Amino acid sequence: MNxxxxxxxxxxxxxxxxxxxxxxxxAIASLNDAASLAFPPKRLSLRWYGAFLSAGEFGRxxxxxxxxxxxxxxxxxxxxxxxxxxxxxxPVPGGFVVLQYLTAPLILPALVVGLALLQVxxxxxxxxxxxxxxxxxxxxxxxxTVRTMYxxxxxxxxxxxxxxxxxxxxxxxxxxxxxxxxxxxSVIAGGVFAFAISFSNIMVSVFLxxxxxxxxxxxxxxxxEFANDPTIAAISTVVVLATFLAVWGxxxxxxxxxxxx
Amino acid sequence: xTTARAWILLLPATLFLVVGFAGPIVFLGWTSLNxxxxxxGLEQYRRFLLDPFYRGFLTETVIISLVTxxxxxxxxxxxxxxxxxxxxxxxxxxxMLLIAxxxxxxxxxxxxxxxxxxxxxxxxxxxxxxxxVAKPIRLIFTPTGVVIGLVQVLLxxxxxxxxxxxxxIPVDLEExxxxxxxxxxxxFRKVLLPLTLPGxxxxxVIVFALAMGSFAIPMFLGGVRVxxxxxxxxxxxxxxGDWPFxxxxxSVLFATSLLLLVAYTWLGGAxxxxxxxxx
Numbered sequence: 001m002n003x004x005x006x007x008x009x010x011x012x013x014x015x016x017x018x019x020x021x022x023x024x025x026x027a028i029a030s031l032n033d034a035a036s037l038a039f040p041p042k043r044l045s046l047r048w049y050g051a052f053l054s055a056g057e058f059g060r061x062x063x064x065x066x067x068x069x070x071x072x073x074x075x076x077x078x079x080x081x082x083x084x085x086x087x088x089x090x091p092v093p094g095g096f097v098v099l100q101y102l103t104a105p106l107i108l109p110a111l112v113v114g115l116a117l118l119q120v121x122x123x124x125x126x127x128x129x130x131x132x133x134x135x136x137x138x139x140x141x142x143x144x145t146v147r148t149m150y151x152x153x154x155x156x157x158x159x160x161x162x163x164x165x166x167x168x169x170x171x172x173x174x175x176x177x178x179x180x181x182x183x184x185x186s187v188i189a190g191g192v193f194a195f196a197i198s199f200s201n202i203m204v205s206v207f208l209x210x211x212x213x214x215x216x217x218x219x220x221x222x223x224x225e226f227a228n229d230p231t232i233a234a235i236s237t238v239v240v241l242a243t244f245l246a247v248w249g250x251x252x253x254x255x256x257x258x259x260x261x
Numbered sequence: 262x263t264t265a266r267a268w269i270l271l272l273p274a275t276l277f278l279v280v281g282f283a284g285p286i287v288f289l290g291w292t293s294l295n296x297x298x299x300x301x302g303l304e305q306y307r308r309f310l311l312d313p314f315y316r317g318f319l320t321e322t323v324i325i326s327l328v329t330x331x332x333x334x335x336x337x338x339x340x341x342x343x344x345x346x347x348x349x350x351x352x353x354x355x356x357m358l359l360i361a362x363x364x365x366x367x368x369x370x371x372x373x374x375x376x377x378x379x380x381x382x383x384x385x386x387x388x389x390x391x392x393x394v395a396k397p398i399r400l401i402f403t404p405t406g407v408v409i410g411l412v413q414v415l416l417x418x419x420x421x422x423x424x425x426x427x428x429x430i431p432v433d434l435e436e437x438x439x440x441x442x443x444x445x446x447x448x449f450r451k452v453l454l455p456l457t458l459p460g461x462x463x464x465x466v467i468v469f470a471l472a473m474g475s476f477a478i479p480m481f482l483g484g485v486r487v488x489x490x491x492x493x494x495x496x497x498x499x500x501x502g503d504w505p506f507x508x509x510x511x512s513v514l515f516a517t518s519l520l521l522l523v524a525y526t527w528l529g530g531a532x533x534x535x536x537x538x539x540x
Contacts, residue, residue: 002445003346012339016358019413022373023362025383029376040386083274090267100526102274105282107467108518109474111491112511115498116285119292119508139281142274171262193364200366202477206495217368221477224372233376236369247361255349256356 023240030233048234058235061219065199067130068215072137072198073191079138080145080190085175088153099150106143113139114207121208128210136204141194148193152186185254192246200239286515293508305509318488319513325404325489326472329411333419333468334461336412341423341460342453346432359417367414371481374410375401378482402484410478415471419464426460427453466525470518490514 002008030048032041052058083102087095105113117136126132156179164174180187202217209218216239220232250256296302309315344355362370377383378400385397400406430453438448479489490510498507 003343008339008343012343015336015340015416016355018336019358019362019416021377022370022410022413023365024373025377026369026373079274079277082270086262086267086270090262091264092267092271093264098271098275100522102278104522105278107470107522109470109491109511109514111474111476111494112286112289112515113282115494115507115511116289117281118498119504120285120288123288135281139278142278146274171266196364200364200368202366202368203474203491206476207499217366220368220372221480224375224481232372236372239369240365243364244357244361247357247364251353251357256353256360 026233026236027240029230030237032230032233035229048230049238051229051231052234052238055231058216058219058231061214061216064130064133064213065216068133068137068213069195069199071130071134072141073195075134075138076141076145076194077187077191080142080194081149081187084146084149085153085179088150088156089158099146102146103143105139106147110140110201110203114204117204118207128208128213130213133205133208133213133215136208137198137201140201140204141197144193144197145190148186148190149183152183156183189250189254189256192250196243196246200243289508289515290512292505293512295505297505305506306513308506309510309513315493315510318490318493321404321488322473322490325407325411325487326469328404329408329415329472330419330465330469332408332412333416334465336416337419337423337464338449338453340416340420341427341457344420344424345427359420362413363417367475367477370414371410371477374406374413374478375481378406378409401482402486404483404487406482407479407487407489410482411472411475414475414478415468418467418471422460422463422467423457424460426457426463430456462525462528466521470521473517474514 028041031044031046033043033045033047034041080102083098086092087099092098114136117132117139120126121128121132160178160182161174164178165171169177200217201215202221205215205218206221209215214222216235220235224232247256293305294301294303296304310319340355340359344352344359347355375382379385380397380399380401382401384400385394388394389397400409434452434456435448438452443451474491475489476491476495479487480492480495483489483492491514494507494510494514497503497510
């Protein structure tokens with residue numbers, strides 16, 4: 001392959017365009033004045049953004065999703081950071097297997113996680129709540145924080161900890177005053193990814209959402225089932241912009257190179 | 262840090278996955294063995310794997326997943342190559358374009374494809390206006406539509422491991438081949454492809470497993486006409502209320518993915534062992 005040939009560049013640009021197609025299409029559709037998804041839009045307007053903001057059901061669903069995603073990110077970060085630190089910095093027999101186990105939900109179908117938890121909840125008489133939803137989301141989000149933090153701790157210069165210890169700092173103090181500040185970029189990256197994975201999740205939520213804990217993706221999905229106006233396109237565009245802003249923020253501050261390994 | 266302390270740090274995450282993941286999956290397996298009217302047996306599995314109607318779901322899902330994986334493999338090489346051979350700043354920017362769609366979620370993207378590929382959607386309007394087709398081509402609610410949606414969703418999972426694999430190959434190898442007169446196509450076949458097989462294998466396993474377990478994209482783009490296992494699980498569990506059957510289908514899905522994961526891990530471990538022995 002020749003990365004400098006114009007043909008190669010055109011090909012990769014086309015593939016990126018393909019990757020961005022549904023996102024661009026949604027943004028254009030959201031500006032369509034008509035109550036249909038006709039393309040191209042004949043008149044532009046922002047009325048569907050108004051419809052999103054004034055419909056209480058979507059506001060409530062957004063609130064539920066934010067609450068679930070923030071709690072999920074916090075739990076996944078705490079569990080993932082502790083586990084990754086141990087795996088990367090200590091001789092753990094069978095550590096490789098433990099790492100595989102902790103990151104397994106990345107490949108194993110999330111749909112099955114949702115259904116399995118629902119059956120356990122129903123057997124134990126647990127009614128749908130934010131907490132029962134967070135449990136499922138944290139399972140799916142944990143691999144992202146474990147992987148990000150494992151990469152960070154594996155690349156971390158351990159002699160800094162030794163120096164702190166020589167100067168009399170206890171392990172806990174060393175961790176919070178030396179290690180953690182140095183891996184903070186990865187903590188932020190892992191947290192953002194865990195948040196995004198939870199916020200956009202449908203496969204687990206579709207099983208675990210209750211009437212009062214309907215998440216935004218589930219609410220959107222149910223709406224699309226019976227209505228065909230661009231309200232969903234407006235919501236989607238807001239989600240797309242927020243996500244790109246967050247990922248762009250990571251790109252400018254932390255860099256996304258960690259995903260490359 | 263001592264091993265004992267390490268285990269204390271590992272305990273919360275490990276226990277959490279036992280309670281929230283492994284335990285419920287075992288319970289799911291137990292549910293799947295329930296037989297109508299009491300007792301235990303493999304009746305649900307027999308129904309899923311032997312009844313032609315339900316077996317059709319498995320066959321179509323496997324075919325669509327295989328095609329999706331193959332298309333991803335082809336499209337991923339140029340992106341991965343560019344990612345691996347470019348400067349750090351450009352790489353971070355390209356990663357942003359790859360990762361942001363990944364974070365946006367299946368509902369938004371499924372909906373976007375619905376608008377893009379619909380009978381009077383963006384693509385058809387463009388084709389009609391350009392005079393390429395006389396009447397709209399049918400893409401949604403066809404296997405092709407599902408494959409298009411799945412490729413877009415899963416392509417980054419193929420690109421990232423491939424790019425990592427290409428990144429470990431010294432550029433010198435390609436330059437040496439070039440100076441010895443090899444063409445780019447030949448270098449790809451004789452140098453890049455063999456050396457990136459481990460990365461390709463990783464991408465293939467991940468993409469195939471995720472395609473097999475996909476839900477939202479086939480729901481939007483397949484409708485009821487394309488038979489995919491994920492939506493069938495949802496329908497059996499939440500609409501029909503047949504939990505043992507839904508559990509059996511899920512167990513088959515789960516076992517397939519687990520088998521792939523173990524095979525891949527084992528292959529990876531064996532490779533590392535060989536490398537270590539070679540050194």
